[in-house]
Amino acid sequence: MKTPVSHLLRAAALTAVLGGTALFVHAANEVTGAGASFPAPLYGKWADSYHKATGVKVNYQSIGSGAGIKQITARTVDFGATDMPLRPEVLARDGLVQFPTVIGGVVPVVNVQGVAPGQMRLTGPVLADIYLAKITKWNDKAIADLNPGLSLPNADIAVVRRADGSGTTFLFTNYLSKVSEEWRTRVGEGTAVQWPTGLGGKGNEGVSAFLQRIPNSIGYVEYIYAKQNKQSHTLLRNAAGNFVAPDDTSFKAASADADWGRAAFGEILTNQAGKDAWPITGATFILMHRLQDKPAQGAAALRFFEWAYQNGDRTAQELEYVPLPDSLVRKIQASWADIKDGAGRPVFSGK
Numbered sequence: 001m002k003t004p005v006s007h008l009l010r011a012a013a014l015t016a017v018l019g020g021t022a023l024f025v026h027a028a029n030e031v032t033g034a035g036a037s038f039p040a041p042l043y044g045k046w047a048d049s050y051h052k053a054t055g056v057k058v059n060y061q062s063i064g065s066g067a068g069i070k071q072i073t074a075r076t077v078d079f080g081a082t083d084m085p086l087r088p089e090v091l092a093r094d095g096l097v098q099f100p101t102v103i104g105g106v107v108p109v110v111n112v113q114g115v116a117p118g119q120m121r122l123t124g125p126v127l128a129d130i131y132l133a134k135i136t137k138w139n140d141k142a143i144a145d146l147n148p149g150l151s152l153p154n155a156d157i158a159v160v161r162r163a164d165g166s167g168t169t170f171l172f173t174n175y176l177s178k179v180s181e182e183w184r185t186r187v188g189e190g191t192a193v194q195w196p197t198g199l200g201g202k203g204n205e206g207v208s209a210f211l212q213r214i215p216n217s218i219g220y221v222e223y224i225y226a227k228q229n230k231q232s233h234t235l236l237r238n239a240a241g242n243f244v245a246p247d248d249t250s251f252k253a254a255s256a257d258a259d260w261g262r263a264a265f266g267e268i269l270t271n272q273a274g275k276d277a278w279p280i281t282g283a284t285f286i287l288m289h290r291l292q293d294k295p296a297q298g299a300a301a302l303r304f305f306e307w308a309y310q311n312g313d314r315t316a317q318e319l320e321y322v323p324l325p326d327s328l329v330r331k332i333q334a335s336w337a338d339i340k341d342g343a344g345r346p347v348f349s350g351k
Contacts, residue, residue, distance in 0.1 A: 028300035034061040035068015035081030036167045037203040038104060038222040039284040043081070045315045046308050053311075058304050062203055066165015066191045072096065072287045078294075078301045080287035083167020084191055085266035095290050097339060098264050099332040100283035101305065103255050103322040104222055106171045107246045107280065109208075109231040111217045112138060114151060116232060118245050121146045123237040124179030124271070124279065130157055130218060131176065132183060133197040138216060153216065160210045160219035163200025165191040171282040172220045175270040179279075220280075223247075224319045240275040247278075248320045254281035260328050265335075283324075288339055295341040302336055302348040309333070 033043070040062035047058035063071075065082035072080025073094050086098055108127060110120060126142050129135045135142055139152040162169045170191045177184040187193050199214075201207035204225045211219045211231060223246050226233045235243040244250050254277035258267045269281040286305065292298035309332075313323040324332075337346045 028296040029055065030057045030059065031079070031297065031300045031304055032059050032061075032077045033068075033079040033081060033286075033301070034063050034071045034077045035287075036065045036083045036284055037062040037205060038065075038083045038106075038168050038282075039081060039102060039321070040204075041224050041228070042102060042312075042316055042319050042321055045319070046304075046312050049311070049315065050304055050307055053307070056300060056304070062205070064162075064164040064191075064203060065167030065170065069165075069191075069287065072289070075289065075293065078288070078297045081284065082191075082287060083282055083284045084170035085264070085268065085283070085285050086287070087266065088263040091264055096287050097290050097335065098266070098285045098287050099305075099335060100260075100265055100267075100285050100324060100328075101308065102316050102324065103251055103269065103281065103283045104224070104320070105246045105251045105254075105278045105281045106168050106175075106220055107223050107226050107233040108218060108220050108236065109211055109226045109233050111211050111215060111232065112153065112155075113215070117226075117230075118233060118235055120150060120232070120234045121237070121243050122234045124175065127236075128176045128180035128183040131159060131161070131196065131198065132180075132186065133159070155216040158214045158217035159198035160207055160214065160217050161195055161198040161200055162192075162202075162207060164202050166203075167191060167282075167284065168204060168220065168222055169193070171270060171280055174268060175280045178271045223251075224321070227320065236279050238275075238277050238279045239271050239273050240277070242275055244276060244278055248317060248322050250276055250278035251281050251320075251322045253277040254279075255283075255322060260331065265332070290338055290340070292339060292341055292347050295347040298339055298341075298347040302339065302350075306333065306348075306350060 043060045068080040071077045139154050173189040177189045201210045204221045207219045207221050208225045208229045211217050237243050253274040254269050254272040271279050309329045316323050341347050
């Protein structure tokens with residue numbers, strides 16, 4: 001007597017569950033994620049290569065860190081993404097784990113006629129005063145003194161900032177809070193703040209678009225957006241007193257002394273002391289639920305990031321992100337044992 005097909009299918013499903021965590025991934029051919037626009041260009045490239053290599057689709061929505069945190073908390077995506085690491089108590093409250101993927105930089109960009117990329121110099125306090133609406137003209141003495149050979153117009157500064165909850169904004173405002181006491185006390189830091197001035201754009205994409213259209217504007221974006229859109233980034237004076245340019249070398253210098261042993265990998269890399277360090281450097285993070293109600297989806301998401309750590313460094317470097325050191329990747333992969341199914345088993349073994 002032949003066994004009914006439905007019985008065979010149920011038996012196969014049971015075998016997959018009982019046979020170990022590595023089999024979870026075969027049940028999931030699509031993974032969803034949402035959040036930070038900071039790493040979106042890289043995640044898009046990784047997802048395309050991963051689909052070609054494995055047939056598994058990774059759909060990532062660039063909606064900002066704040067929205068990404070909300071979506072993973074509500075379990076509407078398999079992973080969230082944020083450039084602002086969550087505190088251990090917040091992770092514990094919401095049942096989440098977090099781990100970094102790459103390191104990059106946030107850069108001030110300007111649209112001032114005749115000013116080429118890397119030609120204008122700024123300091124943290126001057127940048128803060130522009131966003132505090134204390135410096136309102138491009139030929140203000142504070143800017144002119146930093147740029148004696150630059151022809152600056154007697155024109156109003158058009159300030160552009162993020163309108164949505166954003167990890168890019170967190171890194172930017174965290175930096176300003178470290179270099180300007182007035183900014184720290186009046187505005188502070190976060191994915192969203194009460195801006196004293198400025199026109200809001202949604203996502204790094206929206207800020208870049210405003211900057212391209214508005215003469216005499218200044219904004220802040222993740223470096224790859226400035227590079228891809230051929231926008232004029234500024235130099236910034238770092239904590240060591242040196243004017244530095246944003247690139248993978250200065251991002252790497254900022255992360256050289258990072259203490260990744262902190263709880264939940266929550267390291268913040270702004271205003272680091274290295275002589276070549278870019279002042280607004282940060283890691284970007286993935287958020288997942290510690291207890292997976294859909295273990296196959298959790299396993300598939302982790303398999304994607306395992307693949308990215310093993311195969312994605314070259315793509316990251318081409319986009320001028322900094323890959324994580326191997327020692328940190330090993331710590332991250334070990335931490336995945338805390339991501340479990342309802343029976344208390346890790347959803348992903350890495351085998």
